[in-house]
Amino acid sequence: MFIEKADLGSVLYEYQIDQITDGNDGLVMQACSAAIEEAKSYLTPNPDNKQWLDGRLLYDVETIFSKTGNDRHSLIVQHCCTMAKWYVAELCNADFIYEKAKERYDRAVDWFTKVAKGTINVSSLPQLVRDETTAGDKQPFEFGSRAKFNHDY
Template identity: 25%
Template structure:
C-alpha cells in the first residue's frame, strides 16, 4: 500500500460520493489501482528520478504534478472497473495526457521540477544519449 496518495487527494478530481459509488466503498480496490498507477509511473520516471524517494514522500513534500498524474491514472482505472463503455471523455483525455507526459519525461523531453534525481553515475547509465570518442592521436612531429 502506498501512502503517496491519500483519500483527501481525490477531492480535486472526483466527488467523494461518485468515488464511493464506483468503488462500492471498498478501499482495497482504490489501493490496488493506486499501486498499479504508481508501478506504471515508476517505469517511466525511473530512468531519471529517484522513484523510491519520489513516491515515499508524504504531505506537502510530494511533487504536486506527479501526484496529479498518479491520481488521474488511478481514477481512470477505477472508472474502468465500473463501466468502461460509459467512461467519460474527460477521464480518457486526462489519462491519455498523463501517459503522454510520462512518455515525454522518459524520453528526456520534459523535466519534473523539484523531483529527486538519480545519482549522476546512474543517470549516465540510463540516458538515451551516450557520447564517446577515440583517444586523441598526435599526428604531427
C-alpha cells in the same frame, strides 16, 4: 502510500468513488497502487538501454515516491490521481464521463513519457548523480574497428 483515497477528491467526487466501488476501499487502494507503479515505470531508467545515457536527467524515483503529505510533488500527485481515476473508471457505470477520464489519463501518460524522454525536465524533482552505479560501464557511443579478417584456417 504516495496517494490515498482522500487525494482522489481532486479528480473524483467521493460519492462517485463509493458508487463505483460499492464502498470497497480495497479497490481504491489497488487503483492508487497501480497508478503509482505506472508512474514509477515511466521515470525509472532502464540500465540496459544505452538511450538513457544520452545526457537526459535521471530522477531519483524512490525519493520522489517516498514523500508524504505536503512534501510530495504536487504535479506528480495530480497525474497519479488522474491515473488512479482511470483505474477506478474501469469498473464504472455511475454518473461519470468516460471520454473525459480517458482524455485526462492519456494526457498524464503523455506527460510522464515526455519527462522520461527528457523532452520536459522537472527541476524540482530529486535527481540521481551520474556515476558508475547509475551509468554502469556502458557508454552512449561505441567506436573502434572490427577485428582483422583472416583467411587462415
